[in-house]
Amino acid sequence: MSQTLYRKYRPKNFSEIIGQTHIARTLSNAIKNNRIAHSYLFTGPRGTGKTSFARIFAKTINCSNLIETENETNFKINSCENCQSCRTIQDGQALDIIEIDAASNTGVDNIRELKETIALPPTLLKYKVYIIDEAHMLSTGAFNALLKTLEEPPAHVVFILATTEIHKVPQTIISRCQRFDFPRLPMTSIIEKLTLIAQAEKITIKKDALEMIALSAEGGMRDAESLLGQIISLEDKNITAKEVEEILGAVDKNFVVATAEEIILKNSSRAIGKINELIAGGYDLQIFTKALINYFRQLMLIKIDANFKNYFTNELTEEKIEILFQQSAKIELPQIVAVIDLLLEAQYKLFSFLLPQLSLEIAIIKATQNFPAREIIVEKNAPLKISEKITTAPPAVPKNEPINIEPIKQPEKLTAINPTAIINPDNLKSNWNKLLTEIRPYNHSIGALLLNCQILKTEGNVVSLATPYDFYKEKLNEPQNRLTIEKVFSKILGLAVRIQVVVDKTLAPIQVSNAEEELMQTETKETSNRQQSSLLSSAMEIMGGKIVE
Known part of the structure; x- marks a missing residue:
């Protein structure tokens, strides 16, 4: 034996x-x-x-x-x-x-x-x-x-x-x-030992195959040696990455890097093509998705601090770490985080669909395509369509009460959005208070945060806002909040507006003017009156009766 x-x-x-x-x-x-x-x-x-x-x-x-x-x-x-x-x-x-x-x-x-x-x-x-x-x-x-x-x-x-x-x-x-x-062994040490064993056993083994074995061993030399012995039993003369893939069910690291590159370059067709290559080859999507998430995690850490590369020595060779640095220069940190979120969601849903690859394909499309909000424009003179068939009878009108028929108010035409127009700084400043008022119904906290922002500059259709607080910048730059601001600004100014918020510690906290304070108080009072009126109407409808002056 x-x-x-x-x-x-x-x-x-x-x-x-x-x-x-x-x-x-x-x-x-x-x-x-x-x-x-x-x-x-x-x-x-x-x-x-x-x-x-x-x-x-x-x-x-x-x-x-x-x-x-x-x-x-x-x-x-x-x-x-x-x-x-x-x-x-x-x-x-x-x-x-x-x-x-x-x-x-x-x-x-x-x-x-x-x-x-x-x-x-x-x-x-x-x-x-x-x-x-x-x-x-x-x-x-x-x-x-x-x-x-x-x-x-x-x-x-x-x-x-x-x-x-x-x-x-x-x-x-x-x-x-x-x-x-005893820490986990780096990939270089495992590859060095496996190379010596292959030479002693007179086995030819490709470098990429050694890398796959070392990566699967997760820093354990004994696991790597056991895997090599198992692969030698399958093909004992010339071992390539193909034999390693068959044994491990793993995907070549180069394939993961190539797929990540297509996502970074926002080439959805090629990225989805990679997924279908996997399906055709019978590979495990769960393993591939995990590897892809881990790779974008490595990109994220490298983007935060280049010294984090020292944590990847048991996962990546020096060549792969160099590629990691090159790819990190092509993508911003918020995009990396967004891709990881999408891939995590796809991994969770991987086997919830009839087609396992569907959730991953959707994630790639979301990561590589932009979905602008659809603008709905209502023409002022457009005829209103009335349903030909009424399924619910209208409430009976009291005989002795006069019926006041008011003319139907046509909806006002919403401002059309010009995607190529340039922002007029004077127009932006004159509409600033209106912008703050319009944004509060969407999100009152955004309006409060914007009160402590100043217009720094405008460039093309990009508005740069400055605030003295890091927390304000982080909250306003959150994707959902930023989209809300851009939507309201675009509606008021009549052009496609993009927002970016930066921190300027030299700015003093902005004091709310008397007019703005009065505006906020009036808005709060009107909201309270509307709520009271709604409650009163509901009570009259349920219990009957009328208001006595």
Whole structure:
């Protein structure tokens, strides 16, 4: 039976470990200076090297012929691999290296049995090493039984606890150990190790295929090696991205980048074409949508701060990060956020439609197309159409009361919108109070915010407003609020108006004039009167009666 790749190519000493160099350097210095602690705690995600480090450390502290390797940036102590201790440990025959699976030995009795053997000296080695894997699985009683031993173990005993869930380990245990955190491995480290394995196995594998495997491993070397072994079983001579896609059901990262590029360039036809290519290829839309959302998330973070690129080392290569910067220069932050919102909504609805791709196609259309509000113009002299058939009888008219017939008031013609006209600054200033009055029925809070804005400049059909407050700018620039302002301004001025709000800290807070204050009070009073009149009419209709002067 052949060994799995992650067992076959498990590192034997610190120099063979790829990644986690800071931990290897720290442990090497501890061995060199004879500062070996009695207990260690290794924590981190699966496949990041915790157990491998524990075994290498156990072998190195027991080696009788240590080898020092040093360069300008690194220093490591390695086991010789030739002494009796190294050979015994490497063959798995060392009785003094005890590995315990905490998931299978969770109880107090197991720890008591362990404590009975601790006092016995090593049979062959210098140190007796206990490696407790998945330590968080121990019961509360077992942890309590281990406390005293961890605090004052015999001089010949070293404990190494490994866990993927540090939050489940009691603080009393953590405080008695030297803690080492194992981060997820960057893609470059995983690709480097997979390349070495492929060369040793005499396998040809494309770079994009390696990138897909490394990305799917999510920073875990063991997962990456297992995936490579699975793919080699499918095609053992020449591995391309196609074989990796078939095994993983994943989509090539280049395809995700290309789709994002079409969305950024607002090319809806090509972006939708990419989606249909996926459907034709039988790929999982859920996986693709998740990858696309994550890519726009990366764009968003890069747009906020270029230093966020350091968070993507376990997801992207240097080349892909460079492409990320190039694409971020083509799109503004609000657009990125809007695209993410649309894609999240599409992901939620992905399987709510008969056609799974429909929600994603709609999201792409919304992200790449502009939908201007439709203007409805009512002609003053247009004839009013009266329904030929009345389904509900009109209320009876009292016989003795005269009927006053008033002429039908024709609706006034709404101002037509000229999309190419240029704003007249004087016209804008003279209509400012009217604009504030007209906007309040739509959203009273917008009117209140605009009272503390000043007209900064006009350029073409764009009005720039300035406010001394960051909060005002954020609220007025919200898409829904900005569209409301543009709609009212366009209606009053008779041309298509676009609004942008900026912060100017030099502006003093604007005081509401007496006229504006009186206008607001009058509007409030009229609103109150209308509400009272409506309530009175409803009461008369229900209960009958009339108003007595």
